[in-house]
Amino acid sequence: MSLIWHDKPVILGGSPILEEPVSIAKPTLPEMKKIQDEFRQIYHSGMVTNSNYVQRFEERAADYLGVKEAVCVSSCTSGLMLVLKALELTGEVIIPSFTFFASGHALLWNNLKPVFVDCLPSTYNLNHNIINEYITPNTSAIMAVHIFGNPVEIESIQRIADDNNLKVIIDSAHAIGTRYRGRLVGSFGDAEVFCLSPTKVLTAVEGGIVTTNNQELARRLRIGRDYGNPGNYDCEFPGLSARMEEFNALIGLKGLEDIEEIVAKRIRLVNIYQKNICQIPGVLFQQIDAGNTSSYKDLGIIINKDEFGLDRDKLAYALDIEGIATKKYFYPPLHQQRLYSRYQQYPLTATEYVSNNILCLPLYSHMEEKIVQDICHAIWRIYSYREEIAGISIQ
Amino acid sequence: MSLIWHDKPVILGGSPILEEPVSIAKPTLPEMKKIQDEFRQIYHSGMVTNSNYVQRFEERAADYLGVKEAVCVSSCTSGLMLVLKALELTGEVIIPSFTFFASGHALLWNNLKPVFVDCLPSTYNLNHNIINEYITPNTSAIMAVHIFGNPVEIESIQRIADDNNLKVIIDSAHAIGTRYRGRLVGSFGDAEVFCLSPTKVLTAVEGGIVTTNNQELARRLRIGRDYGNPGNYDCEFPGLSARMEEFNALIGLKGLEDIEEIVAKRIRLVNIYQKNICQIPGVLFQQIDAGNTSSYKDLGIIINKDEFGLDRDKLAYALDIEGIATKKYFYPPLHQQRLYSRYQQYPLTATEYVSNNILCLPLYSHMEEKIVQDICHAIWRIYSYREEIAGISIQ
Numbered sequence: 001m002s003l004i005w006h007d008k009p010v011i012l013g014g015s016p017i018l019e020e021p022v023s024i025a026k027p028t029l030p031e032m033k034k035i036q037d038e039f040r041q042i043y044h045s046g047m048v049t050n051s052n053y054v055q056r057f058e059e060r061a062a063d064y065l066g067v068k069e070a071v072c073v074s075s076c077t078s079g080l081m082l083v084l085k086a087l088e089l090t091g092e093v094i095i096p097s098f099t100f101f102a103s104g105h106a107l108l109w110n111n112l113k114p115v116f117v118d119c120l121p122s123t124y125n126l127n128h129n130i131i132n133e134y135i136t137p138n139t140s141a142i143m144a145v146h147i148f149g150n151p152v153e154i155e156s157i158q159r160i161a162d163d164n165n166l167k168v169i170i171d172s173a174h175a176i177g178t179r180y181r182g183r184l185v186g187s188f189g190d191a192e193v194f195c196l197s198p199t200k201v202l203t204a205v206e207g208g209i210v211t212t213n214n215q216e217l218a219r220r221l222r223i224g225r226d227y228g229n230p231g232n233y234d235c236e237f238p239g240l241s242a243r244m245e246e247f248n249a250l251i252g253l254k255g256l257e258d259i260e261e262i263v264a265k266r267i268r269l270v271n272i273y274q275k276n277i278c279q280i281p282g283v284l285f286q287q288i289d290a291g292n293t294s295s296y297k298d299l300g301i302i303i304n305k306d307e308f309g310l311d312r313d314k315l316a317y318a319l320d321i322e323g324i325a326t327k328k329y330f331y332p333p334l335h336q337q338r339l340y341s342r343y344q345q346y347p348l349t350a351t352e353y354v355s356n357n358i359l360c361l362p363l364y365s366h367m368e369e370k371i372v373q374d375i376c377h378a379i380w381r382i383y384s385y386r387e388e389i390a391g392i393s394i395q
Numbered sequence: 396m397s398l399i400w401h402d403k404p405v406i407l408g409g410s411p412i413l414e415e416p417v418s419i420a421k422p423t424l425p426e427m428k429k430i431q432d433e434f435r436q437i438y439h440s441g442m443v444t445n446s447n448y449v450q451r452f453e454e455r456a457a458d459y460l461g462v463k464e465a466v467c468v469s470s471c472t473s474g475l476m477l478v479l480k481a482l483e484l485t486g487e488v489i490i491p492s493f494t495f496f497a498s499g500h501a502l503l504w505n506n507l508k509p510v511f512v513d514c515l516p517s518t519y520n521l522n523h524n525i526i527n528e529y530i531t532p533n534t535s536a537i538m539a540v541h542i543f544g545n546p547v548e549i550e551s552i553q554r555i556a557d558d559n560n561l562k563v564i565i566d567s568a569h570a571i572g573t574r575y576r577g578r579l580v581g582s583f584g585d586a587e588v589f590c591l592s593p594t595k596v597l598t599a600v601e602g603g604i605v606t607t608n609n610q611e612l613a614r615r616l617r618i619g620r621d622y623g624n625p626g627n628y629d630c631e632f633p634g635l636s637a638r639m640e641e642f643n644a645l646i647g648l649k650g651l652e653d654i655e656e657i658v659a660k661r662i663r664l665v666n667i668y669q670k671n672i673c674q675i676p677g678v679l680f681q682q683i684d685a686g687n688t689s690s691y692k693d694l695g696i697i698i699n700k701d702e703f704g705l706d707r708d709k710l711a712y713a714l715d716i717e718g719i720a721t722k723k724y725f726y727p728p729l730h731q732q733r734l735y736s737r738y739q740q741y742p743l744t745a746t747e748y749v750s751n752n753i754l755c756l757p758l759y760s761h762m763e764e765k766i767v768q769d770i771c772h773a774i775w776r777i778y779s780y781r782e783e784i785a786g787i788s789i790q
Contacts, residue, residue: 046593077622077636105633198441205444227472227496228734240470241472
């Protein structure tokens with residue numbers, strides 16, 4: 001598909017390639033027949049929340065991820081909030097600005113000050129090479145994020161943390177099924193927190209899982225999701241009402257059976273994207289370092305306007321007219337949002353570059369390869385007609 | 396049942412009255428056949444969270460409660476946290492010490508200082524007569540609680556709030572179906588927050604509903620449950636991930652159809668309790684003021700040791716041996732818990748009296764009347780043998 005396409009894009013009066021509009025993401029739930037009998041049992045038992053299925057899901061997740069403890073919670077955000085609370089962190093936490101705002105919100109709810117560190121323009125992940133410069137006597141932790149499922153440079157970060165007596169919390173919202181140097185993420189840092197909301201690689205409809213090798217932390221998280229009550233009705237800390245329901249655990253448990261297959265499928269879809277459009281000048285894919293794999297919760301490409309001939313916004317607009325949904329994600333980055341701008345201390349050049357030029361393309365686990373090819377075709381023909389399109393103003 | 400029973404309690408070697416152990420509470424879910432088709436539709440649609448059913452549930456709940464806006468959230472605690480955050484409260488909040496710790500936790504997560512006010516020993520609710528004494532220039536709100544579903548003296552509290560320019564937030568966790576002076580609670584104060592966890596009078600398995608006549612507050616809550624993002628990816632305030640799932644909304648929606656019947660049933664069950672054991676000296680029922688009705692989320696009685704001949708703990712112990720679960724609730728009160736003791740400023744005599752002597756008896760919506768009668772029988776025979784039992788030490 002390195003040829004120039006001669007059919008016109010829809011924005012210039014051409015016909016759509018795709019018969020139906022394509023969403024940016026869609027949930028992939030286990031087949032109904034795999035859950036319906038057990039759903040019925042749960043419903044009739046009256047044990048509908050935080051019971052046997054949650055425990056089974058925790059055991060299987062811990063087993064799969066190779067970590068001592070997995071604690072189910074109501075959402076990834078609840079998990080992050082509870083980890084920070086349970087660890088009794090204070091002061092400053094180093095965090096990328098290029099992340100989803102839930103990472104930041106968890107800090108704010110805990111009265112922790114975010115200290116934004118730039119990302120690497122290639123991997124979009126926290127630039128571990130410069131973290132040292134941001135550490136002060138008030139720093140208590142580093143919150144790293146596996147952006148879009150691409151594993152952050154964990155060993156370097158852990159070394160810096162160890163040298164400075166800092167905790168490491170990993171926002172692994174995107175990263176179930178991701179491998180860092182061949183090993184599944186989930187057992188790194190002091191805790192990792194996964195998201196199980198509908199569009200994630202593994203979903204429980206809603207929910208989150210915190211994984212840790214620290215059994216005392218796991219104990220505190222288990223009471224923390226139930227208000228912080230250790231059982232004697234005298235809370236250890238102000239927890240949340242963040243239990244996982246049995247039904248959600250059942251969905252997660254069944255989904256987990258297929259996780260390896262799903263991640264392999266997503267990698268295959270991304271490879272099709274890559275093979276088809278990587279020759280277009282100015283289309284840059286997220287770099288996954290050698291030895292690592294990404295779960296590809298999202299596929300974010302950078303559009304270099306000078307080479308591509310159109311900026312990211314114009315491409316997104318032209319794709320939208322083709323019926324292809326895309327997402328400018330994360331845009332704006334945290335430090336350019338009203339809640340967080342006051343915390344910026346240092347230049348965040350790479351973050352702004354990535355955020356201003358990134359575009360996430362449609363990707364979901366049960367997506368047909370043909371759809372990916374059609375999207376690539378659409379991008380090619382938009383590129384071919386870039387000069388004409390450049391003259392069109394975005395309404 | 397005013398006669399003295401001559402059969403011995405189990406604790407003295409008698410036979411159990413009840414064939415099976417009785418739980419303190421059990422969830423009453425809508426019949427499976429009422430939800431299964433729509434559940435299947437939701438599941439297959441892929442629209443599994445915060446969509447059509449949530450909207451329908453919100454409309455029906457607002458309609459039923461006679462309030463402009465109902466906003467579904469993931470839990471009552473999330474709802475309370477978001478209301479306080481969305482209202483941008485600061486400083487001190489007046490709150491009963493005799494309440495569930497979630498009321499207090501919502502303040503702590505918002506850096507608000509609880510100022511504990513005593514309760515009335517008859518209704519267990521916030522003593523509205525003394526609130527004025529606790530107001531300082533730092534007070535921003537009163538958080539009132541309908542304890543066990545018994546409506547708090549709202550008009551007096553609202554008058555005090557108006558006179559002092561304070562917000563009123565009502566923790567209505569227990570109170571769906573409760574009537575204050577003939578009118579359902581839900582439209583009082585600046586916001587009310589209901590709980591839909593499994594053992595509540597109306598359940599959605601997990602969840603909460605915030606009701607308010609303030610449409611701007613409702614807007615902020617709707618974005619608050621989705622991180623505070625108004626749609627432009629630039630959060631107005633740090634929200635939560637606290638959406639309600641469609642499946643939960645479906646359960647709540649179906650349950651709501653039966654709410655009046657369920658509340659009537661609970662009142663009937665409490666009346667049976669009352670009729671059968673109110674003549675026992677030292678057994679005091681929660682007072683529901685004339686013109687009000689309680690949803691009776693819980694039935695809490697006070698045991699006056701001097702009159703009953705046994706203290707609350709001994710009665711609970713003897714009932715446990717009969718296979719009858721009870722709950723010392725709320726015990727200890729907030730100001731005697733480690734997280735909250737530092738906030739006590741004034742004596743809380745009635746709170747300590749109620750908390751030290753309260754015992755919640757089994758009550759759930761599908762409970763058979765015969766079970767209530769059997770429990771009353773058990774309490775009577777324990778009372779009859781009070782002197783012998785008093786000599787037994789609790790293991």
